[in-house]
Amino acid sequence: MAPWKADQVLDAKGVTCPMPILMIKKALKEMRPGQVLEVHGTDPGTQNDLPAFTSRSGDEFLGQEERPGYVAYFVKKR
Numbered sequence: 218m219a220p221w222k223a224d225q226v227l228d229a230k231g232v233t234c235p236m237p238i239l240m241i242k243k244a245l246k247e248m249r250p251g252q253v254l255e256v257h258g259t260d261p262g263t264q265n266d267l268p269a270f271t272s273r274s275g276d277e278f279l280g281q282e283e284r285p286g287y288v289a290y291f292v293k294k295r
Contacts, residue, residue, distance in 0.1 A: 219280070221253050226254075226255045227257070229257060229258040238267065250294055252293070254293075256289070256291075257287050259288070264288070267290050279293055
Protein backbone atom coordinates (compact mmCIF):
# COMPACT_ATOMS: atom_id res chain seq x y z
CA MET A 218 0.00 0.00 0.00
CA ALA A 219 1.31 3.43 -0.97
CA PRO A 220 2.52 5.69 1.83
CA TRP A 221 0.65 8.70 0.39
CA LYS A 222 -2.91 9.63 1.29
CA ALA A 223 -4.76 10.85 -1.77
CA ASP A 224 -7.00 13.91 -1.58
CA GLN A 225 -8.47 13.09 -4.98
CA VAL A 226 -8.53 10.00 -7.22
CA LEU A 227 -8.57 10.24 -11.02
CA ASP A 228 -9.59 7.17 -13.03
CA ALA A 229 -7.68 7.18 -16.33
CA LYS A 230 -7.89 3.43 -16.94
CA GLY A 231 -8.37 2.60 -20.62
CA VAL A 232 -7.35 6.11 -21.69
CA THR A 233 -4.36 6.45 -24.02
CA CYS A 234 -1.75 9.14 -24.60
CA PRO A 235 -2.01 12.10 -24.48
CA MET A 236 -5.34 12.07 -22.61
CA PRO A 237 -4.06 10.86 -19.20
CA ILE A 238 -1.69 13.84 -18.93
CA LEU A 239 -4.41 16.28 -20.05
CA MET A 240 -6.79 14.81 -17.44
CA ILE A 241 -4.09 15.07 -14.76
CA LYS A 242 -3.34 18.68 -15.69
CA LYS A 243 -7.03 19.59 -15.41
CA ALA A 244 -7.44 17.81 -12.06
CA LEU A 245 -4.36 19.50 -10.59
CA LYS A 246 -5.69 22.94 -11.58
CA GLU A 247 -8.70 22.32 -9.33
CA MET A 248 -6.62 21.20 -6.33
CA ARG A 249 -4.98 23.21 -3.56
CA PRO A 250 -1.18 23.29 -3.05
CA GLY A 251 0.04 20.33 -1.01
CA GLN A 252 -2.84 18.06 -1.98
CA VAL A 253 -2.11 14.63 -3.48
CA LEU A 254 -3.69 13.31 -6.67
CA GLU A 255 -3.86 9.54 -7.15
CA VAL A 256 -4.17 8.53 -10.80
CA HIS A 257 -5.25 5.04 -11.88
CA GLY A 258 -3.94 4.28 -15.35
CA THR A 259 -3.34 1.48 -17.82
CA ASP A 260 -1.42 3.33 -20.56
CA PRO A 261 2.25 2.29 -20.30
CA GLY A 262 3.32 5.68 -21.67
CA THR A 263 2.13 7.40 -18.50
CA GLN A 264 5.08 5.87 -16.65
CA ASN A 265 7.45 8.16 -18.61
CA ASP A 266 5.07 11.01 -19.43
CA LEU A 267 3.97 11.82 -15.89
CA PRO A 268 7.45 12.41 -14.37
CA ALA A 269 8.34 14.54 -17.42
CA PHE A 270 5.12 16.54 -17.03
CA THR A 271 5.68 17.19 -13.32
CA SER A 272 9.27 18.31 -13.92
CA ARG A 273 7.91 21.02 -16.23
CA SER A 274 4.83 21.94 -14.17
CA GLY A 275 6.66 22.15 -10.85
CA ASP A 276 4.36 19.60 -9.24
CA GLU A 277 5.98 16.68 -7.41
CA PHE A 278 5.84 13.12 -8.77
CA LEU A 279 5.76 11.04 -5.60
CA GLY A 280 5.90 7.60 -7.19
CA GLN A 281 3.79 4.74 -8.43
CA GLU A 282 2.39 1.45 -7.23
CA GLU A 283 1.52 -1.61 -9.32
CA ARG A 284 -1.99 -2.84 -8.62
CA PRO A 285 -4.00 -5.66 -10.21
CA GLY A 286 -4.92 -4.43 -13.70
CA TYR A 287 -3.54 -0.89 -13.43
CA VAL A 288 -0.86 1.37 -11.98
CA ALA A 289 -1.54 4.00 -9.32
CA TYR A 290 0.52 7.19 -9.76
CA PHE A 291 0.82 9.86 -7.08
CA VAL A 292 1.35 13.58 -7.70
CA LYS A 293 1.59 16.36 -5.12
CA LYS A 294 0.22 19.73 -6.26
CA ARG A 295 2.77 22.55 -5.98
